[in-house]
Amino acid sequence: MSRSSEVARPSDHIESDSIDAADPVGPRLGPIGWLRFAWRQLTNMRTALFLLLLLAIAAVPGSLVPQRSSDPNGVAQYRIDHPDLYPIVDKLQGFDVYTSIWFSAIYLLLFLSLIGCVLPRTLHHWRALRARPPRTPARLTRLDAVETRMVDGSAEDALLRAEALLRRGRYRLERYGPSISAERGYLRETGNLVFHASLVGILIAVALGGSFGYSGQKIVVEGEPFVNYVAGYDSFTRGRLVADTSLDPYRISLDKLDVVYEEENANAVGQAIDYTASVTVQQPGGGPSTPATIKVNSPLDVDGTNVYLLGNGYAPRITVRNADGAVAFAGAVPFLPQDQNLTSVGVVKVPDGLASQVGLIGFLYPTPAKLSTGALTSAFPGLQDPVLALNVFTGDLGLDKGVPVSVYTLDTASLTQLAGRPTDVPAVQVAVGQTVELPNGLGTITLDGVSRYASLEIHHDPTQGWVLAFAILVLAGLLTSLFVPRRRMWVKVHEDGDGRLRVEYAGLARGDDPGLAVAVRELADEHSGGAASAQIRASRTT
Amino acid sequence: MTSTLDGFSALLLYSAMGVYAIAFIAFTLDLARRSAAVTAVAESGAERIARARATGGYAGSARGSTAVLDQAPAVTAPRPRESVSLRVGVTLAILGWALHLGATVLRGIAAGRVPWANMYEFCMTGTLLIMGVFLLLLTRRDLRFLGAIITGLVVLMLGVATLGFRVSVVPLPPALQSYWLVIHVLVAILGTSFFTVGFALSVVQLVQARRENGATGGLRLPASVPGSVALENSAYRVIIVGFIFWTFTLIAGAIWAEHAWGRYWGWDTKEVWTFIIWTIYAGYIHARATRGWRGSRSAWLAIVGYSAVLFNFGIVNVFFKGLHAYSGL
Numbered sequence: 001m002s003r004s005s006e007v008a009r010p011s012d013h014i015e016s017d018s019i020d021a022a023d024p025v026g027p028r029l030g031p032i033g034w035l036r037f038a039w040r041q042l043t044n045m046r047t048a049l050f051l052l053l054l055l056a057i058a059a060v061p062g063s064l065v066p067q068r069s070s071d072p073n074g075v076a077q078y079r080i081d082h083p084d085l086y087p088i089v090d091k092l093q094g095f096d097v098y099t100s101i102w103f104s105a106i107y108l109l110l111f112l113s114l115i116g117c118v119l120p121r122t123l124h125h126w127r128a129l130r131a132r133p134p135r136t137p138a139r140l141t142r143l144d145a146v147e148t149r150m151v152d153g154s155a156e157d158a159l160l161r162a163e164a165l166l167r168r169g170r171y172r173l174e175r176y177g178p179s180i181s182a183e184r185g186y187l188r189e190t191g192n193l194v195f196h197a198s199l200v201g202i203l204i205a206v207a208l209g210g211s212f213g214y215s216g217q218k219i220v221v222e223g224e225p226f227v228n229y230v231a232g233y234d235s236f237t238r239g240r241l242v243a244d245t246s247l248d249p250y251r252i253s254l255d256k257l258d259v260v261y262e263e264e265n266a267n268a269v270g271q272a273i274d275y276t277a278s279v280t281v282q283q284p285g286g287g288p289s290t291p292a293t294i295k296v297n298s299p300l301d302v303d304g305t306n307v308y309l310l311g312n313g314y315a316p317r318i319t320v321r322n323a324d325g326a327v328a329f330a331g332a333v334p335f336l337p338q339d340q341n342l343t344s345v346g347v348v349k350v351p352d353g354l355a356s357q358v359g360l361i362g363f364l365y366p367t368p369a370k371l372s373t374g375a376l377t378s379a380f381p382g383l384q385d386p387v388l389a390l391n392v393f394t395g396d397l398g399l400d401k402g403v404p405v406s407v408y409t410l411d412t413a414s415l416t417q418l419a420g421r422p423t424d425v426p427a428v429q430v431a432v433g434q435t436v437e438l439p440n441g442l443g444t445i446t447l448d449g450v451s452r453y454a455s456l457e458i459h460h461d462p463t464q465g466w467v468l469a470f471a472i473l474v475l476a477g478l479l480t481s482l483f484v485p486r487r488r489m490w491v492k493v494h495e496d497g498d499g500r501l502r503v504e505y506a507g508l509a510r511g512d513d514p515g516l517a518v519a520v521r522e523l524a525d526e527h528s529g530g531a532a533s534a535q536i537r538a539s540r541t542t
Numbered sequence: 543m544t545s546t547l548d549g550f551s552a553l554l555l556y557s558a559m560g561v562y563a564i565a566f567i568a569f570t571l572d573l574a575r576r577s578a579a580v581t582a583v584a585e586s587g588a589e590r591i592a593r594a595r596a597t598g599g600y601a602g603s604a605r606g607s608t609a610v611l612d613q614a615p616a617v618t619a620p621r622p623r624e625s626v627s628l629r630v631g632v633t634l635a636i637l638g639w640a641l642h643l644g645a646t647v648l649r650g651i652a653a654g655r656v657p658w659a660n661m662y663e664f665c666m667t668g669t670l671l672i673m674g675v676f677l678l679l680l681t682r683r684d685l686r687f688l689g690a691i692i693t694g695l696v697v698l699m700l701g702v703a704t705l706g707f708r709v710s711v712v713p714l715p716p717a718l719q720s721y722w723l724v725i726h727v728l729v730a731i732l733g734t735s736f737f738t739v740g741f742a743l744s745v746v747q748l749v750q751a752r753r754e755n756g757a758t759g760g761l762r763l764p765a766s767v768p769g770s771v772a773l774e775n776s777a778y779r780v781i782i783v784g785f786i787f788w789t790f791t792l793i794a795g796a797i798w799a800e801h802a803w804g805r806y807w808g809w810d811t812k813e814v815w816t817f818i819i820w821t822i823y824a825g826y827i828h829a830r831a832t833r834g835w836r837g838s839r840s841a842w843l844a845i846v847g848y849s850a851v852l853f854n855f856g857i858v859n860v861f862f863k864g865l866h867a868y869s870g871l
Contacts, residue, residue, distance in 0.1 A: 029871055045828070045831060045832045045833075046832055046833070046834070046835075047830050048828065049825055049828050049829060049835065052821060052824060052825045052828065053821070053822070053825045055821055056818045056821040056822050056825070059814055059817055059818050060814075060818065060819070062809055062814055063811040063815060063858070064813040069808065069809060070808050070809055070810055070864075071863065074863065097809075098809050206807075215804065215805070262713050265544070265711070265712060266715060267711070267712050268712035268713055269708040269713065271712060271713060272714070272715065272716060273713045273716065274716055274719075275716050287580070289577075296716040296717050296719070296802060297716070297717065297719060297720040297722075297801050297802050299801065299802070299804065306804065308803070308804040309803075310804065427615045444557070457804045459804045459805065461805075463764070464800065464806060467806065468793075468797070468806075471651070471793045471796070472793070473847060474789065474790055474793075475786070475790060475793060478785075478786055478789060479786060482785075482786065512775075512778070512830075514775065514779065
């Protein structure tokens, strides 16, 4: 793209070395002069190219170091693996590359440079669209693509036929004496401007989407509901302009999560091949409830938000009773999958109702199998006589200090272990429907069943339609700006006095135009109507 | 049944690799023989194209479907001495491509889906399209001097794929069960194919520019290879087609990501590298309009861009953590 210093040039005009090869010693610049100088530098083509390539380089670190936005666990792991490097990388915003000051600076400068180029060019293009094709040059033979033919008939007749031909080729025409000046391909520059303006459009739409959008995750166990309000999420991120009341409080109940595993292909036994979540959606204000399904590649649209099925796992339904038989804990506890066969780990905390606080670390084996060491493992991700093995701890669970604690971890440092390795007491094993005694007469635990849970992500982005529209414009602009040839064409009739007319046809490419010579020749052939040339054309096109 | 078909597919692929390897030798022999016989009656690229056109080498080409391509004047030139090994190379390349096509189609039938759902299949279809684009361009212009580079690259890639990436047919994970798999990945492969031809042209352009600048020694090219400016123009035209496919890949990928992962752009490692490649090639296109960047510098940009393409496929897929981890390895 050419720059403001030579806006009269087409997009892919090649700058010549002579334009400012010898920089004169400039006058002293005032503040406005300096501003203008800086603007000229910024909107310079070389600066733009430099910024573009710099942007490519600046994007690289974000793929080498885990990013908070896409891989928060990776960042936590990096902190453990590289304790020395972590603070340095963090200081350099290496975990937030794409929102960092330096990355933002590069793309904002690039876009500023782009705007500084597009605006004057739009103005120039607007004028060009309304201008007449330029005067015919005095000596057409100096141009790159020239043809000469001898034609019979009157000069006026020849000019009229040439005009008709050029008009058919969608040229804009102007008669200058015994010559015609024609130009076509204004769409090329239009496409170019649309392409660049749409890139700016995408940037603005993305920025607005970030301010007005929100997304959140929620783990929902089969049979349980989820309500769309801020506190209803396990984790929630939102743009600056999203108020608590912006969320539409609909309710989604997960009725059932069906998972199909491959069982026939020996190379892929146990691989999940389908997830289908059957849900019931209840609109706010007591509206009707409607059944719906969510699958991995087909999210559910509810009131302008999209609901995605992003994960799944098992949630054993557990009841803990004290020695007297009173219920101390009851509920479905989501367990986190650890491997392909969904061996899952979870934590049950029972702060009240037993003789002392009890914490349980459970291992769920959906299809249990014994390793040669005697330890349990899971042989298949589906449920076939699942077994839950529990390590039992007692002591202060640390829940009364008011500090938020993850429900998926149990800090065992200050607890006493009663059962499970490495103690001599074996882990408490319980199958579905069984009730088993806890050690030390604490009470009993019952595995009532195993439910599935779905990890749902709810996403609201009011501008993503705009982003798509601009992206399509980018593509359309690109296609026209690269493939529509922009060219000028001249036809000049000379009456040499021997009764015949000598007609010159000349073309000038404005930008990359590999077909120019052919176009001039075809015009000349068609206009002069030579039988021989017509034959050549016919043989070439068949 | 599945494994039998897959076995046939592998067999065909090995045969194709063998045939390509012989084609590579033939193309290389041609280059070596002709560069040894560089004489004063050197023929320019335009003359060569014109000759090929006049002798019917361009008949029946469908003009204008992608780029507006050059058509030199139809000059009658003396019928040249055609190199035998060059014709052998082209014939073998076509034969190898037929075998390759068979291998890919059989793999698709064996899997019951499009044959580009893991790295092995991506390589297989990708190299098929690289050869396909090369052979297609041959019907429009004489790029046979690229035969050695293209067949060499394809044999190398297929070797890596069969040794390193080969996996048995397994069903598609739910995340890949989408029609976007057909569109997004196919267009990505097409873009890659055009970038490959552009890369080969840029390499030859650099070698040619060195010779034109009077450098002696190093690689010597036959005199029939076009001049560096003509090569640059060809590379540019091929790469802008690749760039448009790549832009479409980005957009289609974003739409699919929105369907599957709940956001259209999340700076996943693969997204980052697709973006980097897009930016480098955008730089390449702008470089032609920038003083001091035309010529060898922009050729280097094309080569850097293609290195990023290879990196994105070979390194990012295998060693980087990310959502696009469907290599099947």
